[in-house]
Amino acid sequence: METLFGGADAEQVTPGEAVGFAMVAVERGVDRYPDGLTYRIPPALAGLAEGQRVLVPLGSGDRTTRGTVVSIATEPPPGLDRSRLKAVTSIADDRPPLTGELLDLARWISRYYVCPIGLVLGAMLPAAVRRGTGLVTSTFVDLAVLDTPVRLGPRQRAVQARLESMPPQERPVEIRTLAEMVGLASPAAIRSMIAKGALVATTRRRIAGDDLPALPGAIARPELTADQRTVVDAIAAQLGAGFSRHLLYGVTGAGKTEVYLRLVEKTVEAGKAALLLVPEIALTPQTIARLLARFPQVPVSILHSGLTASQRHRHWVLAAEGTARIVTGARSAIFAPIPHGELGLVIVDEEHDSSYKQDQAPRYHGRDVAIRRAQQAGCPVLLGSATPSLETWLNATERGLIEVHRLPRRAPGLNVPKVEVVDFAREQRQHGDRRVHLIGPTLGRALDSCLAEGGQALLLLNRRGYANYIACSDHRCGWIQTCSECDAGMVCHRPERRDGPGPEFLRCHHCGSEQRVPRTCPECGHAVTVFGLGTQRVEEELRRLHPELAETDAVVRVDSDSMDAAGDFHRVLARFGAGSIRVLLGTQMIAKGLDFPGVRLVGVINADTSLNLPDFRSGERTFQLVAQVAGRCGRGEAAGRAVVQTFQPQAPAIRLAALHRFEEFASLELAERARFGLPPMRRMIRIVVRHEDLAVAGSAAGELAKGLTALPESDGIEIRGPAPCPIARIAGRHRLQLELIAEDAATLQRLVQRARGDGLVRPGELVAVDVDPVALL
Ligand code: ADP
Ligand code: ZN
Numbered sequence: 001m002e003t004l005f006g007g008a009d010a011e012q013v014t015p016g017e018a019v020g021f022a023m024v025a026v027e028r029g030v031d032r033y034p035d036g037l038t039y040r041i042p043p044a045l046a047g048l049a050e051g052q053r054v055l056v057p058l059g060s061g062d063r064t065t066r067g068t069v070v071s072i073a074t075e076p077p078p079g080l081d082r083s084r085l086k087a088v089t090s091i092a093d094d095r096p097p098l099t100g101e102l103l104d105l106a107r108w109i110s111r112y113y114v115c116p117i118g119l120v121l122g123a124m125l126p127a128a129v130r131r132g133t134g135l136v137t138s139t140f141v142d143l144a145v146l147d148t149p150v151r152l153g154p155r156q157r158a159v160q161a162r163l164e165s166m167p168p169q170e171r172p173v174e175i176r177t178l179a180e181m182v183g184l185a186s187p188a189a190i191r192s193m194i195a196k197g198a199l200v201a202t203t204r205r206r207i208a209g210d211d212l213p214a215l216p217g218a219i220a221r222p223e224l225t226a227d228q229r230t231v232v233d234a235i236a237a238q239l240g241a242g243f244s245r246h247l248l249y250g251v252t253g254a255g256k257t258e259v260y261l262r263l264v265e266k267t268v269e270a271g272k273a274a275l276l277l278v279p280e281i282a283l284t285p286q287t288i289a290r291l292l293a294r295f296p297q298v299p300v301s302i303l304h305s306g307l308t309a310s311q312r313h314r315h316w317v318l319a320a321e322g323t324a325r326i327v328t329g330a331r332s333a334i335f336a337p338i339p340h341g342e343l344g345l346v347i348v349d350e351e352h353d354s355s356y357k358q359d360q361a362p363r364y365h366g367r368d369v370a371i372r373r374a375q376q377a378g379c380p381v382l383l384g385s386a387t388p389s390l391e392t393w394l395n396a397t398e399r400g401l402i403e404v405h406r407l408p409r410r411a412p413g414l415n416v417p418k419v420e421v422v423d424f425a426r427e428q429r430q431h432g433d434r435r436v437h438l439i440g441p442t443l444g445r446a447l448d449s450c451l452a453e454g455g456q457a458l459l460l461l462n463r464r465g466y467a468n469y470i471a472c473s474d475h476r477c478g479w480i481q482t483c484s485e486c487d488a489g490m491v492c493h494r495p496e497r498r499d500g501p502g503p504e505f506l507r508c509h510h511c512g513s514e515q516r517v518p519r520t521c522p523e524c525g526h527a528v529t530v531f532g533l534g535t536q537r538v539e540e541e542l543r544r545l546h547p548e549l550a551e552t553d554a555v556v557r558v559d560s561d562s563m564d565a566a567g568d569f570h571r572v573l574a575r576f577g578a579g580s581i582r583v584l585l586g587t588q589m590i591a592k593g594l595d596f597p598g599v600r601l602v603g604v605i606n607a608d609t610s611l612n613l614p615d616f617r618s619g620e621r622t623f624q625l626v627a628q629v630a631g632r633c634g635r636g637e638a639a640g641r642a643v644v645q646t647f648q649p650q651a652p653a654i655r656l657a658a659l660h661r662f663e664e665f666a667s668l669e670l671a672e673r674a675r676f677g678l679p680p681m682r683r684m685i686r687i688v689v690r691h692e693d694l695a696v697a698g699s700a701a702g703e704l705a706k707g708l709t710a711l712p713e714s715d716g717i718e719i720r721g722p723a724p725c726p727i728a729r730i731a732g733r734h735r736l737q738l739e740l741i742a743e744d745a746a747t748l749q750r751l752v753q754r755a756r757g758d759g760l761v762r763p764g765e766l767v768a769v770d771v772d773p774v775a776l777l
Contacts, residue, residue, distance in 0.1 A: 051097030128309035140172035250407025252631020272344025279353035303329030351383035417640035455600030472521035483508035558586030597636030626657035
């Protein structure tokens, strides 16, 4: 481990040559806690600044590695021999250094989420920015002042004449543009004029790339309702007055987005920048379209994974240069490089959405980082939701940490959808045949009348693929197909081909491996049957029930199998908005945030898919999903109706979601969590130990548990486990977990900081640390 210090190798020592010392976080998972590795600053790099990106030698082979200067000091940290430290090699790029605000944020994330700071900094800087994707250099030319005349050919004289005729503010001109103006096929003649000295050339760098297809967004600026006005006024009064926390708790369709837009407007008017986070991709198109439509004159920087690399790069630079006054995007947009002192408001739309939690290191929660960032910037943070997370709800109500603003009614012109819960088992019996009908009689009739009346429908099933059970047809055998690399079942998929069906195949949704569907049971030789649910099967049934829709492409399935890029989803939404798509079916991608007045019916094919997962948040998630998807209808003149099919019509999560009773559900659920000592009443850190060899994973987890228990900081902490994770093996690696639970985060933090400093916990391949975990599989 010695070699991880900047200078443990004796051979390249140049003692004394240092004008200071830099703590450098390298872009690797090297956990030199807390701030990275110490390097010497050679005299040639005397101007080195914090936040600058550098190249440094790493390890015994001195491999050149990129890193970020996290801090600079005049003396090395105690205990390091300055004569043995390696030197920073060079400055890596000409990008402006990371702002102090972001560096502080990176330090906080590294500590709080127990992640090497190099990985945090890596997550902050999109890969496209690091690599400079799409950067193109263009040459601009203008007339040179000539002492002696230069001989020019006829085409070159035309170029000269053209430039002379242009007003000075239009020069210099990009050479390809100039060539076109004069009717030249290539700029070769112009280049030779530069060589002769007849023209002066300057180069400019810009980032190439087109923008996403535009979506129609509402441009109208409606009169605020009295409720909206009260909220806008209350929060606007806090703008410019330092850090404050707000929750906008408003039913679906209450006009929360309108409140955001007004507050963004006020922030921009005050000369500050506003940052709006939206959940990953699903919600992004429509909310962002509304934002762009409302502020056509304001430069907006959009940061999310649906962009191409060069688009990301361009939008990032827009924020970094301070040009963008509005920055928006999914989770990682919280790392937007808005210059110091400019951030005036942070908004987290649909704050309950689990896509805000990153599921790989750094395992940060975008909402919680947003709160932290607002605190650093000294500005208000506004969380919005119709179904707040119980964490936020507890903080806002019982704990009084967040000010609650309510919008209890839907916006003018919208009606409250009537939600019907139907017993799926009983519905099946009504069919009178033995086939499984994914669209039961009640939902089927509702769909017929919705379509007959010219309405549009959304059908939700939160599972991709065709069917999720592949088993022996002989129930005495009991064989079920599982993934060879994971302790989990496989899902049958139909190939996505327009030219007729190809063979079905099986895919594991955990590791992605695929195989053919076995014809016969490997245990007993009986035939294999495929059953269960998936969006592809709903699509098949829908096309059978409504061939007239299928013929005109008026049925479209939306899930991560059918939508390759953000652009696909944008185009589908644009067609849905225009009315040529009548039924949109899909996974939770269609459950969130969509605002289309034509939607009269929402059907939930099976509300139980998430209810029975071995995760204490399954009830909360089910409530959110049902309430959110039901909220997509009733946004136009016609009454909205939702039909929720379920095998558990009495489950509180489903029953209360149908009745729009969030607060009642929240208090029931919080009481349950309190009873079992679970978040949000207490805090949790989950540590997963993974290895191909079960014995290795087992002994590492056992030693970790013993080591943690032995530390004095473990007082007041309940350590559960080690125990196998609910999915005990993924991609060939066995998984064991420890759950650390305590009354407050600080108690847990003390223990893991100590353990990390001692080297007992080393986040990496073997050990994954998840602070405030949201997924427990
Ligand atoms: P939420 O985000 O709370 O679900 P939205 O912001 O999507 O709600 O608003 C629902 C619809 O109501 C949108 O089409 C929006 O344009 C419209 N709306 C919002 N506020 C008003 C208002 N004050 N008057 C009229 N329409 C409004
Ligand atoms: Zn697998």
